[in-house]
Amino acid sequence: MIWETILLALRQIRRNVMRSSLTILGIVIGVSAVITMVTLGGGATAKVTSDIAKLGTNLLLVRPGQGFRGPGGTRSTEDMFAVGDAEAIGRDISGLSGVAPMASQGTQAIYGNQNWSTTVTGSTNDYLEVRNWQLEKGRQFTGGELRAGKAVCILGATVRKELFGGLDPLGTTIRLEKLACQVIGVLESKGESSFGTDQDDFVLIPLRTLQRRIAGNTDVSAIYVSAQDGVSTKKVEQDIERLMRERRHISSADEDNFHVRDMQELVSTMTGTTRVLTGLLGAVAAVSLLVGGIGIMNIMLVSVTERTREIGIRLAIGALERDVLIQFLVEAVVLSSSGGLIGVLLGIVGAIVGARFLGVPFVFDPGIVVISFAVSGAVGVLFGYFPARRAGQLDPIEALRHE
């Protein structure tokens, strides 16, 4: 009986193809928008999480200045760190797996007639560890190279590609402005960061080399600190703050002239932001489902009026109120859930295309497909019930008289 009712509903819908397709458009748009938005949001969250994992886990960044302070980010007293600060952190604070002081500046890398504008970063081998860099080939710096400030360098994947193309750079000498520098290693590629910058576009040299032969000072512009697994980054952060206040002679009344940023917090902030955005977009899409439902109610009311005579005939020859109600309800549900089905397919296609376009991974979530399809069916029941009940409650005598 219910199967026959569904067939009857399908036939009725086929009779008014144009009207039916316009009616379900709202549901189609709503469902596909929900699925596209939520899937892309999930992909973005996955990308942010994996990007930050690439950045290095349990990572803290110590920088001079007071961090973000309103527009312009006024950094009042920007006293740079020195190598001694990093050494003190490594010596006095427990639970660390790496401390990497670093300084960097823009430079021109030259090999043969190839010329590439990039950044040169001076640091130690710890930099590779805390920032989670893997060597594709070659080796790290030796202790002697670091101490003596030798002219050796490790290339990021982008620099290597731009200067050498397919050639092997190991053992060759490139120039960083005036400094001739031997290539001892190449890094694996990390790709773009979530902020859209190319992480592979830099050259790593020993910190001392940078200070002496390029920058001409002893400044350390940032210290990367990574905590051992299982050590609270919160506690490490507090320890560093205490130590640095002491070393920089900050009295208890004064504010810090440096700041420590916990990258883990950044992860949760960014994924949190992505989630809120996804939720908002999903909510906007859900509104169009509501609008679609109202469209279905409208067209069902029209249909009941148009088919008053048919309803009268059915009631007169023995249909119960319930039979007629179910007939129209099923019609509404078939209408809305076929819209839901089309919407699911369109939404998945949209998510695949959108993911490729935005460069985020396509993370298929069966849950949201099931939920949005179920919601489309529920919209049919919800908005179809009122017109269907009206149909069932018609007076057969009046209905038969209706022209």
Add this chain to the structure above:
Amino acid sequence: MNMTSSNQKGNHPLIELQDVSKVYGAGAAAMHALRRVALSIDEGEFVAVMGPSGSGKSTCMNILGCLDTPTMGAYLFEGVDVGGLSRDQRAVLRRNYLGFVFQGYNLLNRTSALENVELPLIYRGVSATERRERAEQALEAVGLNGWESHTPGELSGGQQQRVAIARAIVTSPKVLLADEPTGNLDSARSCEIMELLTRLNHERRITIVMVTHERDMAAYATRVIRFLDGAVHSEKQDGGTSE
């Protein structure tokens, strides 16, 4: 359908109206469509109901068809008081015991003759194969074999009315209620329809109550009841074969 399980068949006429009144509206604006109508119809009768417009014959048919209930008095169908039944119970009674034929045929548009005839069986929960079989038999009984797949738009008026009659008899009802079944037909087609009804009345012992304006059509009936101003004005026994 157990509605008649406790009846005392034989003691009761098939249809009995006991002082039935129907009043629309209330107070000064009240309109008395029926005034204390008393009427009984036995199984196998072919009754023609006549009377001018507004005489109450349509109201009476609606009450007999369980589409409407009396304001006062009682309508007993096989001894069961229809006035005490719910809307759904009356629908079940219609579905099992009554067949309807209307002046305007009232077939479903864009639906084949066969499917139109099957319709009442669907609501009785008859299986698809049996439905088809019975619908084909009913169409054959009204002389429309070969026209099963035609939609009402492709059939003449007389054929449409035959489909309607097939739909009414496919459930093997006790009573067939016909409201001006020949009102939209020319005289030749009308006679064919009346002969068909007479045949059903004779062969299947279906009780027929028919409203008509035309004396020629009423002549086919075994009994003629005239309404005037909401009351039975006169009755005439025809002395037909079923009496």
